[in-house]
Amino acid sequence: MASTLMYYKENKELVKEMTNEEMKNIIKSGEGVLWLDLLKPEKSEMDILENIFELHPLTLEDCINTITRPKIEQFDNYMFIVIHAASTTPRSQRVRTIELNVCLGKNFIITIHQEPIKGVGTAVERTQKNHQIMSKGPDSLLHLVIDSLVDNYIPVLDVMDYKISNIETQVLANPTQKTLNDIFAAKKDILYLRRFIGPQRDTINFLSKENFQFIHNKRKVYFRDVYDNMIFINDTIDNYRDVINGAFDAYLSKVSDRTNEIMKMLTIIATIMMPLTLITGVYGMNFSHMPLLKWHGGFYIVFVVMLFIGIGMLVYFKRKEWI
């Protein structure tokens, strides 16, 4: 649908368009640095990948397929890297990921994605403005793309952070059914993030440790730096998980405590009222001969007794620290 092409050769202008024939010659010559960024590649563009860059059929399949896991695969003429970008959905702010496929060859790098990716866009712009960046070789461009892609994980974490602090405040103050639903939504997002970050981290670690034909050894320390960022992100998410689990435990304890409070209130009211009601019941019986009934002060004596019982109960509950 939309593609960007950049070709840099020492001491020359940045080339932004070329014929397939020219491209073929460049690939063959192995000179200069070519960056091809493809957004929703069309049939004709896929043909270029197949015929000019000579990508393996399995690679082409993975480029179209959008549920490939992060991975690194090495072929004779290029290496293939799948990595994912993260963003949040517009309104509900749920986490989502976009797949980025990268082919890195001797003098070219191809980035293929089915949706616009912020990190890739930034990298393309930066390179267009300052094409001297390309002089360091395609592996340096790979670092640039992955680095700005990983930098774009941070806003996603910030959204998560805000949600979790919000939940914690709710739980400590006055948790409701909504709090519970928020907890479960956050839990799901964190699960998703953890499953998503893990393989990215492994892939980048792999880039920083193994020897690859098309990555210069001195570039590794830069990937190591990106890897350190990934570790930090991973730690943060682990922290989120622990905090949200703690919040869930707190929620359950609070509900438990609240049931306790309600039970206490019910028991206090019943324990005070029932004996008093019994006494009124006794003096409400229609026996013709009952003590006190006919006497003037009878009612007042019974009333005082009831008062004493009521107050006694209250004192008892006070002592038990129920009220």
Place this chain on the structure above:
Amino acid sequence: MASTLMYYKENKELVKEMTNEEMKNIIKSGEGVLWLDLLKPEKSEMDILENIFELHPLTLEDCINTITRPKIEQFDNYMFIVIHAASTTPRSQRVRTIELNVCLGKNFIITIHQEPIKGVGTAVERTQKNHQIMSKGPDSLLHLVIDSLVDNYIPVLDVMDYKISNIETQVLANPTQKTLNDIFAAKKDILYLRRFIGPQRDTINFLSKENFQFIHNKRKVYFRDVYDNMIFINDTIDNYRDVINGAFDAYLSKVSDRTNEIMKMLTIIATIMMPLTLITGVYGMNFSHMPLLKWHGGFYIVFVVMLFIGIGMLVYFKRKEWI
């Protein structure tokens, strides 16, 4: 019970029947590609496996036995692979598995199963229609069989997916005893799937990494592709497990909250009614001398007092956000 035989030799017609003698010669010669698919093999067919293909007694035993775990075993003249297909039972849609035994030799592949397997059927048909597939050698047929077998895991996952979404909706809306039973059934299915997928994944990973006598090195990248599918399936199931566990936690919290609601209602009604009943009890006592009783406005005063108490209680509960 039912067997399919296909023999392909370059530039020749596909042979679909042959005598045991011919088969023996083909195995000896090591030329062409022979595929023997056995469904519920009879005694005579087992004899062919034993005498013509010279399978090890332990292999023959495993072919009859239907509770073998996925594995790869290497013998001098062939390698033996056990792998499982997945399907669902007709009505209750519970997950079940069918065992597939494969023997891969220099120029032959044997597939043995006790029940029809959809993935194998598809592969056989595809080969019969286009027997050029066989020209790539028996290891390519192995990939074909395993690939279409793994593809048939997806519908099973879809059934699972539907069940779990259903449970989640129920839990968030109005969970009942049936929801609980559904959760436990789903949990059991997921446990079963996890235990079933794990060894398949390891077996296929093994195929994509190790060197085997009868598998060409360039075939490995294809098994690696199947392995990536298995990883994706595995991740999906892990996700199901986490979601169902979350649903169970949500169910328990909902029940807990509901008990709380019921307790609140009981406490509210008791706390309002009991004091009022006590007052009626007091004025129901048969003392001959009681204040207000004889007075015209007595009843109305008491009634107003009761009204105030009742309303006061309601206001109190409103303030506590119970109602």
Place this chain on the structure above:
Amino acid sequence: MASTLMYYKENKELVKEMTNEEMKNIIKSGEGVLWLDLLKPEKSEMDILENIFELHPLTLEDCINTITRPKIEQFDNYMFIVIHAASTTPRSQRVRTIELNVCLGKNFIITIHQEPIKGVGTAVERTQKNHQIMSKGPDSLLHLVIDSLVDNYIPVLDVMDYKISNIETQVLANPTQKTLNDIFAAKKDILYLRRFIGPQRDTINFLSKENFQFIHNKRKVYFRDVYDNMIFINDTIDNYRDVINGAFDAYLSKVSDRTNEIMKMLTIIATIMMPLTLITGVYGMNFSHMPLLKWHGGFYIVFVVMLFIGIGMLVYFKRKEWI
């Protein structure tokens, strides 16, 4: 207490008795195959082990001691294997284990146990009936003994299976205190089985993988077969554990639900009865001047009002789906 001796030499009769002197010569010569099965060995038999077979003091100690863990130890003149048989206690059907000590030398195998073991008995009988089995060497006898010992784990699993299905049925239908006790008993048994199976599996895996002086390499594939059985048994027990944990969760949820049901009933009855009782209380007060009291239709009006309130409450609970 009871010992069985079998000595096989090619083309000769099976020898079932011999003097210590003869035994010593056989061990020295390294010819033929000798099997000595000792049940509760006496002092004189332990002396034979020490002096004729020249077992290490630590081995002799382990043979008497009945709480040795499964293990394999190699000495110069023999290897020492400890493995456990499983059975169930007669009435309560709880799982128990019996220790079997095996010494495997160049031309002898010694099996020592303090109680009769079904698997060993079967193996001895089979060998006595068909002593050609012995011609394959002592390592083949080791496989025979371990294989029939592992086969005897299956009935123990069947008992477990029956118990667990029984618990599941109870939990889904109408769980009682007895169900809870059954769950905890089953949990303990499964814990015991898991702790018991683990080391057996490792020991057998070791036999199938490592190189041992007295085990022929071509025998390994047979031990691998026994190992596959152990894996299957292990998986089954893991499954039992998951199922019983699920059953426990279900039990707790059911109790929770039931408390809920009871609370609902109490709340319904209290919520209907209390307001009605309050009304009767009001008209039971002894005020001399109260509306309706003296009027003929008064009672009926109040009665109808009470009826409406009662029915209204029922409708309300029906709407809330409580009844």
Place this chain on the structure above:
Amino acid sequence: MASTLMYYKENKELVKEMTNEEMKNIIKSGEGVLWLDLLKPEKSEMDILENIFELHPLTLEDCINTITRPKIEQFDNYMFIVIHAASTTPRSQRVRTIELNVCLGKNFIITIHQEPIKGVGTAVERTQKNHQIMSKGPDSLLHLVIDSLVDNYIPVLDVMDYKISNIETQVLANPTQKTLNDIFAAKKDILYLRRFIGPQRDTINFLSKENFQFIHNKRKVYFRDVYDNMIFINDTIDNYRDVINGAFDAYLSKVSDRTNEIMKMLTIIATIMMPLTLITGVYGMNFSHMPLLKWHGGFYIVFVVMLFIGIGMLVYFKRKEWI
């Protein structure tokens, strides 16, 4: 504070006292076997360790410090082993540990501890009675000390075993608040034991597997034997943990069941009494015109109706299996 010295040389008397000069010569010569057991070593004794045995400053620090973890450290002229003994406190029978520091050189062994250790005491006595033990070298003494130290773990386990059986009986019969406190105390002890046994086991495993300058290879099988004991002890403690967790789960379930029972009782009594009380309330109203009131048989009819309602409720609860 108290030190024991033993020096053994072939065909000579056991020397129990010597000057620092003599000691220095013995260490230099590398002949015979010297055992120095130091309880709360004084400054002068520490000086001997520093100057005569030439221990590393870090070793000397660890010997005074009592919170060192079990470990093995190798120096040029000796190896340093830290291991812990277990015992129980006199009254409350809580688990505690005592640190033992051992230095093993070519012809000497030094055991240093800040409190008397039963296992070490036994080993010293045994050696004094039969000093031929020392002829096997200092590594044999190391085994002797560690073996008798590990043997002294068993009484600690027995105390634990008694406590846990006691808890289990309580939980199954009639759990109280005390049971709960016992469970938490036992849990803490088991946590402590697990953390304490783990590193000991690793240390002894290390002794039985690695090659050390001052430990003869044929001694390893003995350390392996001690290691097997440690594994057994470890398994036992794991078992305790599982049992106590099971007991805690059982406790919670019992409390849950009990709440259920209490709720049932309350609901039964309220459900029977409330409607009957309502009826009495109705006939207690002071309407001048009410049916049945004036009639002779009125009371009996109402009474019979109440009886029917009461019995009917009981039958209903019987059917629901509540009583």
Place this chain on the structure above:
Amino acid sequence: MASTLMYYKENKELVKEMTNEEMKNIIKSGEGVLWLDLLKPEKSEMDILENIFELHPLTLEDCINTITRPKIEQFDNYMFIVIHAASTTPRSQRVRTIELNVCLGKNFIITIHQEPIKGVGTAVERTQKNHQIMSKGPDSLLHLVIDSLVDNYIPVLDVMDYKISNIETQVLANPTQKTLNDIFAAKKDILYLRRFIGPQRDTINFLSKENFQFIHNKRKVYFRDVYDNMIFINDTIDNYRDVINGAFDAYLSKVSDRTNEIMKMLTIIATIMMPLTLITGVYGMNFSHMPLLKWHGGFYIVFVVMLFIGIGMLVYFKRKEWI
């Protein structure tokens, strides 16, 4: 903001100030030992790091950035170590960490931090007082800094210890909502400590095991000693986690038990009062013809019956051990 410089050369005075030129020469010569401690380094100081010490751009970035994870990175001319100090916030005593960046070269060590660190301060002072310490080389200074930094973890643990003992006492005596909040705060602190200690431990372990260009092999045993301290600290924190989890379980059980107690009380009062109230209700009915009503002893008989019922109920609950 504030920097300390120390330069030691054998048999010379400690140099505390020098020009950039002198510094450059010292670095080049590789002679003597230079320690540069930078607190909130200014631009000019960062320039020295970049130009004179020739630090890698990534190192410079990490020195300014305060969220770097503990790590060791090796460059040609120096190694870079990030490690964290621990302290507690003034009032609420929550745990916090401060990052320390260390660059260790052939004859220099640079310590960079954005806030004052107690451990570093102590080390600087000790060195200023006795500059002979510097004669052992920069790796010895590294040990000095890390050792005193790790020593400063202990007061943080003490604060934690006090908090947890406090919680345990509360839970066993009379847990309140505040206890719950304290438990969750402590849990969060422990989570934080665990996440913080883990990487420090790994980093120090790395220092004690691997070979580094600028760390002398004989220094490793000292780092091993620091590592042992870290293990001890780690064990202590694991212990805290287990204790706080136990306290949380205890809290929940206590709340559960308390609900039980409340329910019991409610049930006892209702079970005694309701039947008695029913009896008074019966004799409060206005039937003109009822037994006992007109008889003198009627009331007393009914009263005695009620007394019997009440006492009978109490005896019943006594037997059930409810009171």
